[in-house]
Every structure is written in structure tokens, then in C-alpha cells.
Amino acid sequence: MxxxxxxxxxxxxxxxxxxxxxxxxxxxxxxxxxxxxxxxxxxxxxxxxxxxxxxxxxxxxxxxxxxxxxxxxxxxxxxxxxxxxxxxxGAVVIMALALLYARFGEVPLIEAMFLGIKAAVVVIVAQALVKIARRALTGTAQRLMAVLGFIALFFFDVPFPAVILIAGIVGAFLARGQTHEPTGAGVSPARTLRVFLVGGVIWALPLVLALSLNADLLVAAWTFFSKLAVVTFGGAYAVLAYMTQEVVQDLGWLTTEQMIAALGLAETTPGPLILVTQFVAALTGVSQGGTGLAFAMAGITLWATFVPCFIWIFAGAPYIDWLAGRPKLTGALTMITAAVVGVIANLSLWFALHVLFASNAVEEAGPLRVLVPDLSSFSPTALALTALAALLLMRFGWSIPLALAVLAAAGGVAGAL
Known part of the structure; x- marks a missing residue:
């Protein structure tokens, strides 16, 4: 052919x-x-x-x-x-949605509609958890790693990158099998090094420009989203809780409600779900400098998020056969995937608590640091919308965009009553 x-x-x-x-x-x-x-x-x-x-x-x-x-x-x-x-x-659609959300997101009717979208997000993340768990938890060691990952994040607030690193080390240690000689067309350490060097320079170009312009917010965006790009094992769901903690608590760019809305809108667009990072950056740009800064933030975030993907493929694709002969590396990556199940379980519970309860507090006791809801702030409306989302997505198998549209309309009706 x-x-x-x-x-x-x-x-x-x-x-x-x-x-x-x-x-x-x-x-x-x-x-x-x-x-x-x-x-x-x-x-x-x-x-x-x-x-x-x-x-x-x-x-x-x-x-x-x-x-x-x-x-x-x-x-x-x-x-x-x-x-x-x-x-x-998807990036074009996300940019338009971010600008519209920045303009109309605080209108009462829009806020009510977004409660429906947030309820759907709870179910969507739960579905992702089930699907990934079925694929990743193939043995006792993997199931135990998933449980430990959840405990580390939810009860002890261990940083997400630390969980991934520990899982990789454990997976490499437990791996069994004989290492085979490298095979595969195009395998060349010199070529691989060239790809990483050239790709790394290209990846860093916006950072150099932002530094030369003393654009502190753009520098912070490139640095943060580049860090996310190298730890997003298991897809966007795996890093959302970590990203939310950084964006909401440490950087102060968005609120928790805005982050959940960002994920809901990202679910309605084509393309990878990690485009939620672009939404976060654009919304931050609007709030701190207007539309021009929103486009600059979105652009540098897309660059920081996706240029590494090209580097991984162009450097690593010739090694596909070679990797099959490296049991310790394969074991490390397999255990990382298992840990991601625990990470997504933490995210699923975190989302549910923030959607179903208007108020949550962090309770600390020694090394324990647990998110505890205020029971008096429970929202029956949010529970009803979440149940409707579960019915549409899990019982009847509706597509995500259609279910989100119906949940947004249902939230708007509930808010008007």
C-alpha cells in the first residue's frame, strides 16, 4: 500500500x-x-x-x-x-467556553445550570474510576497499591508526585522476568538524546519569552502546567485533585466551584480532557488582566501541556519493542497505573463532597488531614441531580454531551423553583 x-x-x-x-x-x-x-x-x-x-x-x-x-x-x-x-x-471550543463562563458564570440561572453539570461530573469521574480499576487492578499487589494511594492522598495529604514516585519504585522492585536485548527499528541513544534536547529547547521557548517580558503570571503558568505534564500518568482525572489544590489553595487562581465547572465544560468538547488546563489558565487570565491575558495564558498552557507529548512519542516510539523486554520498567509503570486508581478514588470522593455539601472543612490531627463536610450544608437538590446523572449515564448509557445538556437544564429548572 x-x-x-x-x-x-x-x-x-x-x-x-x-x-x-x-x-x-x-x-x-x-x-x-x-x-x-x-x-x-x-x-x-x-x-x-x-x-x-x-x-x-x-x-x-x-x-x-x-x-x-x-x-x-x-x-x-x-x-x-x-x-x-x-x-x-477542542482548544478552540474550550477558549470560547472559558470566555463565556467568565462573562456569565455568576448569573443566578447560569449558576443553577452549573450545579447540574457538577452533579454529572461526580458520576463521570466515578465511571472513569470503575473503567480504569478493571484494567489496572489485575492482582493483589495492584489492589493494595490502589488502596494505599487513596489513603495517602485523602487522609495524609501526600503530594501526588510522591505517590507516583513511590508506586514506580515498588513496581520496579516487585517486577519479575528476564531483560532482553534491545530491538526495534530506529533505536539509537544518540537520536533519542537529540530529540530530548531539541524538544526541551522548543518546550522552554515560551518560558524564555515570558521571563524576558517579566510576565510573572505567564512564568507561573508555564512552570505549573509543565510540571503537571510530566506526572499525568493515568490521564487528566489522576491529576485533577492535585491541580485543584495548587490552583485553588496555593496559587489562588480559581475557586473550587470554578474548577469543577471547568471539568464539566471540558467533558462537552472534543479532544483530550486535559484541555481543562487551558480553561483554568484562560479563566485566570480574564480575572487578572482581561481577554488579552486570557489568550496568552491559554497559549502558554497549551504549549506546556502538549509539547511534552510530542517529545515522548518522537523519542520513545522506536523503543516500543525494546520496552517489552524491560520487565522492571514495565512493572514500575504498571504499579503507577494501579496507584492512579487510588488517586482517582480520592478525586471522586473530593468532587462528591464539594457538590453535595456547600461547606467543607479540613480537620487535622497530627499527620492526618481529612476533608470533613458540614452536614447542615447538605443539598438535596444536588443529590437529586447526581441521581439523575447516574441514571442517564450508567443505567441508560447516554453520551456525556447529551447528559450534560439535560443536567444543565434540570439544574436551571431546579434553581428557578
């Missing part, structure tokens, strides 16, 4: 980017249909091996899979086109 042209990759990549609703599972299925079934650009084996590789990387696996497909077909230019087009449609 003749290799597709860059124009072919652009056309199909744009189609995938526009239609990539529904989170990574739906996006991966869509790409399988487009790249394996409808046009034989990748074989089944190539697709599955690439998917397994991307699931072990930090960052959005579906976007990285699209980048890999473009790279395999037409090298780095193909990877840049396919990966960028997976992100751009």
Missing part, C-alpha cells in the same frame, strides 16, 4: 479531532475505525502495541496515539500534524 500523503493525514486527522468526543475510550475506538478498519494505515498489531505504549506514558494517551500514527506514516511532520489536529478543535 502506498503511504498516505501529509494532506491525507491532515484530512483524516482533522476528522478525528472534530469527532473525538466522549473521553479516551471513545477516542481510541474512533481512531481504530479510521486508521485500521476504514483505511489500512496501521495493522491491528501495530495499533495495539502503540496503544499499550501510550497508556504507559504521562499525558493523554489518545492524543499520543494519534501522534504516533502520524509519525509512523510520515515521520515527525506527520506526527506533528496528527497530534496537533487532535487538540486544536
Amino acid at each position: 502506498e503511504a498516505p500523503t501529509l494532506l491525507d493525514i491532515t484530512r483524516v486527522g482533522l476528522r478525528i479531532g472534530v469527532l473525538s468526543f466522549g473521553g479516551p475510550t471513545a477516542q481510541i475506538a474512533l481512531m481504530h475505525k479510521e486508521l485500521v478498519e476504514d483505511r489500512p494505515w496501521l495493522t491491528e498489531e501495530q495499533y495495539l502495541r502503540a496503544l499499550s505504549f501510550c497508556m504507559l506514558l504521562p499525558g493523554p494517551e489518545a492524543m499520543q496515539l494519534a501522534t504516533y500514527a502520524g509519525w509512523r506514516l510520515r515521520g515527525i511532520p506527520g506526527g506533528l500534524i496528527a497530534g496537533s489536529l487532535f487538540v486544536i478543535p
Whole structure:
């Protein structure tokens, strides 16, 4: 078969980017249909091996899979086109939603509608928890790591990166199997080093510009979201609680309610869910400097979030076969995925408490640091909306955008009563 042209990759990549609703599972299925079934650009084996590789990387696996497909077909230019087009449609929509939310988010009717969206988010995160747990918790060690990860985060406020690091060390220690000699086309330490060096320089360019302009907020955004980009094992859900803690408590950019609304809106758009970082940055820019700063914040955040994804693929894709022969590395990444289940369980409970109760306080006793709700602030309306979301999403299997629309309308009606 003749290799597709860059124009072919652009056309199909744009189609995938526009239609990539529904989170990574739906996006991966869509790409399988487009790249394996409808046009034989990748074989089944190539697709599955690439998917397994991307699931072990930090960052959005579906976007990285699209980048890999473009790279395999037409090298780095193909990877840049396919990966960028997976992100751009959703980024355009997120920017528009952020500006609209900044303008109308405090209107009572809009606030009531967002209560419905927040209730849906509770169920969406719970669904993600179940799906990832089924895939990741394959043995007793993995289940124990998930429980310990939850306890460390919810009861002891251990930093998310520390949980990931410890899980990786434990996984490498427990790994069994014989290491095989490196294989795979294009494996070259010198080439890999060049990709990391050039990619790292490109990644840092906005930081250098922001520093030269003394733009402290842009420097803070690049630094924070770059840090997130290298610890997002398990997808966006895994880092949302950590991101919220930093953005709300430490940086003071947004409120907890705005963060939950950000995730709800990100669920309605095509592209990777980690675009929630762009929403956070744009909303911060609007509140601290207006529309111009919002665009600058969104741009530097997109750069910091997604440039590393291209680096991982362009440096690591030739090593897909090589990684299969490294049991300790594979074991480390497998245990990290198990820990992510505990991380998402913590996020799920955290979201539920903030949606169902208007007031929550952090109680401390020695090393314990637990979020405790004020029972008098319980919201029956929020509970009813959450039950409706569970019915639509889990019982009847509605699509996320449709369910979110219905929950927003239901929240608006409840607020008007």
C-alpha cells in the first residue's frame, strides 16, 4: 500500500479531532475505525502495541496515539500534524467556553445550570474510576497499591508526585522476568538524546519569552502546567485533585466551584480532557488582566501541556519493542497505573463532597488531614441531580454531551423553583 500523503493525514486527522468526543475510550475506538478498519494505515498489531505504549506514558494517551500514527506514516511532520489536529478543535471550543463562563458564570440561572453539570461530573469521574480499576487492578499487589494511594492522598495529604514516585519504585522492585536485548527499528541513544534536547529547547521557548517580558503570571503558568505534564500518568482525572489544590489553595487562581465547572465544560468538547488546563489558565487570565491575558495564558498552557507529548512519542516510539523486554520498567509503570486508581478514588470522593455539601472543612490531627463536610450544608437538590446523572449515564448509557445538556437544564429548572 502506498503511504498516505501529509494532506491525507491532515484530512483524516482533522476528522478525528472534530469527532473525538466522549473521553479516551471513545477516542481510541474512533481512531481504530479510521486508521485500521476504514483505511489500512496501521495493522491491528501495530495499533495495539502503540496503544499499550501510550497508556504507559504521562499525558493523554489518545492524543499520543494519534501522534504516533502520524509519525509512523510520515515521520515527525506527520506526527506533528496528527497530534496537533487532535487538540486544536477542542482548544478552540474550550477558549470560547472559558470566555463565556467568565462573562456569565455568576448569573443566578447560569449558576443553577452549573450545579447540574457538577452533579454529572461526580458520576463521570466515578465511571472513569470503575473503567480504569478493571484494567489496572489485575492482582493483589495492584489492589493494595490502589488502596494505599487513596489513603495517602485523602487522609495524609501526600503530594501526588510522591505517590507516583513511590508506586514506580515498588513496581520496579516487585517486577519479575528476564531483560532482553534491545530491538526495534530506529533505536539509537544518540537520536533519542537529540530529540530530548531539541524538544526541551522548543518546550522552554515560551518560558524564555515570558521571563524576558517579566510576565510573572505567564512564568507561573508555564512552570505549573509543565510540571503537571510530566506526572499525568493515568490521564487528566489522576491529576485533577492535585491541580485543584495548587490552583485553588496555593496559587489562588480559581475557586473550587470554578474548577469543577471547568471539568464539566471540558467533558462537552472534543479532544483530550486535559484541555481543562487551558480553561483554568484562560479563566485566570480574564480575572487578572482581561481577554488579552486570557489568550496568552491559554497559549502558554497549551504549549506546556502538549509539547511534552510530542517529545515522548518522537523519542520513545522506536523503543516500543525494546520496552517489552524491560520487565522492571514495565512493572514500575504498571504499579503507577494501579496507584492512579487510588488517586482517582480520592478525586471522586473530593468532587462528591464539594457538590453535595456547600461547606467543607479540613480537620487535622497530627499527620492526618481529612476533608470533613458540614452536614447542615447538605443539598438535596444536588443529590437529586447526581441521581439523575447516574441514571442517564450508567443505567441508560447516554453520551456525556447529551447528559450534560439535560443536567444543565434540570439544574436551571431546579434553581428557578
